[in-house]
Amino acid sequence: MHKFTTIITGLALLCASVSLHAQDATIRIHDEGTGVTIPAEIYGQFSEHLGRCIYGGLWVGKDSKVPNVEGYRKDVFDALKTLKVPVMRWPGGCFADDYHWMDGIGPQEKRAYIANNNWGGTLEDNSFGTHEFLNLCEMLGIEPYISGNVGSGSVEEMAKWVEYMTSDASSNMADLRRANGREEPWKVKYFGIGNEAWGCGGNMTPEYYSDLFRRYATYLRDLGGNHLYKIASGASDYDYNWTKVLMNNIGADKGMKGISLHYYTNIGGWVGSKTSATQFSDATYYTTLSKTIEIEEVLQKHIDIMDTIDPEGRVDLLLDEWGTWFDVEPGTNPGHLYQQNTMRDAIVAALNFDIFHKYTRRLKMANIAQVVNVLQAMILTNETEMVLTPTYHVFEMYNVHQDAEFVASDILTKTVKSDRKWPVPEVDATVSRKDGVMNISLVNTDLKKAKKVLITFDNEKAVSAITAARVLTSKDVHDYNDFGKANVVEPKAFKDYKLTKAGLEVTLPPCSIAVLAAK
């Protein structure tokens, strides 16, 4: 594995203590260029028919009193435009393997209605379907990622869905699409063949699923100049055997372009209570961060298996579900997975990005769960108001890294030990370059202390000015944005830096994330 950032910790830190004497951390930037581009898709989103993600989140319908753009909630629509979402996965998650796409096309009043039995038994009236999702993507410039139904669907149903969406021929499905008001086919690149096939997607063995994948993939055709990038339902967490079997039994030759992985930052386990999203001790904060950075080892192990079986790198790894999973907010439907979002979530997001950026040789996409009102959401809504979460702000501040060239750096920092194995770096960073600007994003995980960071460059003349700088922080790590108090945590102009002979000296406030643009 080529790793471009080295975090030097532990023993190495003792040896290097001389160079740290005036600082809490140092970062050396090797600005000769790596030629590695950070795929924009690392900043992907996930939208599922779950709780109020779709209904009341993305979609209110054209007749709603809530201001809307052709049925899409206007405040959310505008916020997503600002975010520059590269790709969005839909309709699930577990919901995908219960979803019959024909329920969601045609006149709204004639659409089938069902109980969403995965998620609290809530009424699903199918008013948001294929047209509504693909048109939203088109309007916002988002690449759609469709998750097909293997668990309770059929090869015929899935093949017809692809035909309906992408065929420009004169055929039943393409004509049905035209009759439903869409003349031109859409372009659909990413197509997932099932979701969590080892669990809610059918409780299969990897061997059985591999055979099913091959069968389904055979009939998902490239039509009308469209090219499908077919994705296999991959492992959860530490299930390395799942990845191994799929890589051996399917592989690129049988149409698998990508294999997915799910990893959640859940510190109470799956059964029973996890922990509150807003009330947690300092120790729990560090436990959360330790659990989140464990993802690096998990990615590495899945990638090692892929490298062994597929040394040419023909199959990509897609982390199509990740993020924090806490208890639902008191008084809300336990099946709706509605949780608040604090500065802790912002730090989790930033640390994950710092890890993802290092593995893009194989890791080509990551979709946080989920975009609105579910788990580590970007946006929370009630009937009339919208709140941007601290996680939204990280995605927005970090979008400078999308499609930018990764710049190698070494970080020398102390770490904090928690009750878990993975020590948490006090300071973390990503450096990238785009359009002649070097963007440096920095994280200080320390809850109490500001950190002095000295950033130096191989090329002393690499940076002569900082042209923009913002910081995301708050007085208390428990702070969050809520209805009526929407701006408690938001990015502000950052001034605590200076360019000196020694390099770029930055003082990061406790529990903060900063992004500096350098020229």
Ligand code: AHR
């Ligand atoms: O994101 C919530 C659920 O978590 C998804 O539906 C499922 O794929 C995963 O278990």
